[in-house]
Amino acid sequence: MRMHDGGFISTVDTLVALQALTEYSYRARLRDITDMRVNVEATGEIGRASHSVVISNTSVSKMNLIPIQNVWGLVNVVAHGAGQAILQLDVSYGVDWTPLKKQPPVDAFELEVREFYTPFGNKSHCNIKVCARWINYKEAEQSSATVIEIEVPTGYVAFQIDLERSIHEAQITKTFPSLRDVIGGHGDVFAKKTVWFFDYIPSNKSCFTYLMKRWYPVANLTNVRMATIYELYQP
Structure with a gap:
């Protein structure tokens, strides 16, 4: 990461x-x-x-x-x-206007994230569909090791056991066989994002789905959430 x-x-x-x-x-x-x-x-x-x-x-x-x-x-x-010490400042912010977003030096990936809330139970469950593909053909036919980070909406939790089940399904059905690992929520630890690890991202569009569950109700959920894709060993 x-x-x-x-x-x-x-x-x-x-x-x-x-x-x-x-x-x-x-x-x-x-x-x-x-x-x-x-x-x-x-x-x-x-x-x-x-x-x-x-x-x-x-x-x-x-x-x-x-x-x-x-x-x-x-x-x-x-x-x-x-003595000697390391000081680190962690700052995060959201940008909901495309012209203000930081642009990569090269368009290397296409990433699409869609949310599907259940119509029953007051949106208690949400299925996230993630699709990605490699488009930087001048560099290689496929990417190297890649990471996808997806923000978790406030009030929801993506449990580790559910996320690992999604990996197993993606590998068995071969919808995304290069998906290898994930970091999510464990018990009462609510992760702010899910982090997915891939051996590579292919040039053909590949998708997988994972589940989030509502842990407590939140009014006026934002329509904008952050998703990031990058090669693990590249700038």
Whole structure:
């Protein structure tokens, strides 16, 4: 996946960077000398106390999360002490007007996502149909390893067991045989999106369907949701 909390831009980048940082920490004996205090202050939270994080040699592997309530302005970070730490800022937003969306350098995929709500039970179930195909024929006849991320509507949950059943069905029926794995919701953990992993995306249009279930009612659901497709090892 890309842009995941606690990592770098992609899986491969994260593995290489963490290995390099680990080797460096051994040689610089960072674990022995680490004793830091990091103060984080957002201009959108003027009047509130700054967030303070203490990093010692017993908590170097602990990830600290700081929620920022008012998202605007600047984030000022001041660190005191000795050691090394990685700071990451996670920002997300929706764009519902096509001309404002970021465009890829090359049109490599066609992606279509459609939602079908059940007419009974106050839309308690929703079947999502996902279709994709590779169109960048100048580069290759099919893509390399690919990821599709699809946002889950508020109030709904896509359980892992239901998603894995969709993978099995896509492989048995050969509607999408390259579909390999998925990350969804587990028990009471509500994932904000489902993440699907493929060995490749073929040049012919291929589709699969998965199920979401309503967990609690929400009024005025938005008609706009985010779906992203990208090659795992490409920019």
